[in-house]
Amino acid sequence: MRKSIVAALAAGMSLTLAACGGGTATTTPAPGGADTTAAAPADAGTLTVWVDETRIDAFTELGADFQATSGVSLDLVQKPTGDIKTDFIAQAPTGEGPDLIVTAHDATGDLVSNGVVAPVELGNAIDGLSDASKAAFTWDGQLYGVPYAIENIGLVRNNALVQDTPATFDELVTQGKGAGTQFPIVIQQGDGGDAYHLYPLQTSFGAPVFTSSNGEYTTELGMEGPEGQAFATYLRKLADEGALNANIGGDQAKQAFLDGQSPYIVTGPWWTSDFVDAGLDITVLPIPSAGGQPSAPFLGVQGVYLSSHSENALLANQFLDYMTSEDAQTKLYELGGRTPANTAAAEAIDDPIIAGFAEAGADGEPMPAIPEMAAVWNFWGATEVSIINGQAADPAAAWQEMNNNIKAAF
Template identity: 40%
Template sequence: MRRRTLGITAVSAAALGAAAACGSDDGGSDNETTEEFSGELVIWADETRTPVLKEFVKDFESTVGVKVTVEEHVETLREDFLTAAEQGQGPDIVVGAHDWSGQFAADGVIAPITLSADQQAALSEAAVKAFTVDGNLYGVAYALENLGLIRNTDLAPEAPATFEELIAAGQAAATDEVLTMEVGVDGNAYSAYPLFSSFGGYLFKDDGTGTLDPTDVGVDSPGGIAAFEKFAELGAAGVLKTTIDATNTIPFFVDGKTAFMISGPWALTDVQGAGLNYEVTAIPGFEGQGPASPFLGVQGFYVSQTAANAVFAQEFVTNYVLTEDLQLKLAEAGGRLPALTAAAEAFSEGNADVQGFAAAGENAVPMPNIPAMNAVWEPFGRAQADAVDGVSTGEAAATTAAQAIRDAVAG
């Protein structure tokens, strides 16, 4: 039987596996050919996901008969991919956050992905929306994550219903800090967003369909200004501090220096290692205001526009990534809620931590994936830090940040 390289035809994983494994015509015509892939599929991922994926791709290799190489990129994965893709190089697949999709799509470095109606229905609606840009799907989601409130139940037995109750309980615990939440000298828009959103603040106006208008900036909207004024108030009261940053938010909580911490699933390894009694619940909104809505982060797989092996890349992301078994294994390794609804339900059962973060994410909004979001982080963070430190009033901080964002978006 003659062998040749697979042509540009999308086929199922089962069919590919059968083709690769076929070694005889077994009653077929001598003119039949077996389609066999020659080459390898290259995936780039960060230092957290690379070890996990190296184990998981073995199933794909054995089923489809394709060698898969997973390469680790520390800290600069996004930049490395952009640089390589713009030169027509790089991997077939890159694993990353959904908020990269806007820039990637605008730069033309990723390919659209087609999922069937059933495949889309099997995923969290938010997960599909997160990877959608201008009506096109550019990534296949495997995990969801958001911030929540982690509480030391020995120091604060009851979950607070409002942020005011949190402050009161934190003060009553008589610890060094009322709360640890990343702020830092440069501020932190990601951590601040749940509190910002409780007052009705928004970054870019949503038209109701999930499409964001980069020209409609809401940082200095009435709700945005009210939120920054609250940042200033909380800073003056010592509840928020620019001395609390990524280096000490978790350690202070683990060391019992605070009863409350706003953080994500990544914090639980240290919390559990310390043997603390704790509970994960929703971040409470402010009294008389809306719920605290954290950003929803979605992790997924992109296919490079210049993928050398595009057929197998599409096969991997559309069929292999969307299996309950793989999503559960990734969830177990990373502690994030699977994007597949069936896998999420199975993973959540009997898991109080996952249920807690899921409850905290009920009002979560996908982090904006439009390129204009790149203009938000620095001015928003700087304004938050200035408000917390009392360098400027809340209104002045919000106004300054909003104008800086508008100027950057306008180019």
């Protein structure tokens, strides 16, 4: 998409290094027949980086670019997604862990509390990162990682079925009912529920999962009281109108949208390529408000953490500085298809689908990284399913019981 720009920047960096000397000189023809001498950087060392199976190809390419300009190579070790955090916590203190790990921001609380990651100092480069991405990696006022990509859910519309999306969720459901499809909208749930995909509707009632103070989550639940209970009552209303069905899990929701059984689906960028490949004309939009306040989805932020036990902190910080750059984050966007945390790179995106998700996440907040979040998920999803299925005779009472159970589990 912007590969020519990236290549030009990389070339410019190489020429700058040549002026500084070091390495082996090579001669390349310049415009007009002149010769230009460029120096390849000398071997400056190696950093060990743990990365999962979904990102290793992108970081392999990024590592080659970084080595070409710095002389520092990346020894990339592929680890299963679910093992990176736990293995790192176990191995870092022994000296057997990596210098850096690539993972999602919601590991921050556990990593900091176990003392295995170090704060990062980015100087003026921090100003180039979005506020939400920085908040995701901030703990007790300190930044503990370099964010590089943001993802969130949004409203995906099949333009062959409807063309103009209403301003409120109730109007959307009414429109969807008149579209002549089986479902007015599909939002995945399943046996255990899926609070993640319902969260934008919940926040539109003013009921965030936790309250916030000074830009960071507290351990006080924000979904108690009349706001949360109003959302619980609304869930039952949506089920009665056929807009929510606990039997529709992720695969079923995706297939229903592919088959033209619904004009809308609430989902993330992980499925849109399948929709496009199937020939669907789609538009990504913010999720309309149901409760009168903005619909704020969870933001998932990917980033790189520095081990507090690394013996290569200077080299590691050199890579972290590189990770903040528009060049690096543009390349990762091109390889991974997620909105960059670097604001200049994000603003330059010309893919309307990715830009649509960025707009849908404009009011979003990072998923809580505090350890208390682990106690929330099971109660949360199970309660929502009981309301959708009609098993909870009084949605508001069931919601309050859920909050009481969550607090008891802290």
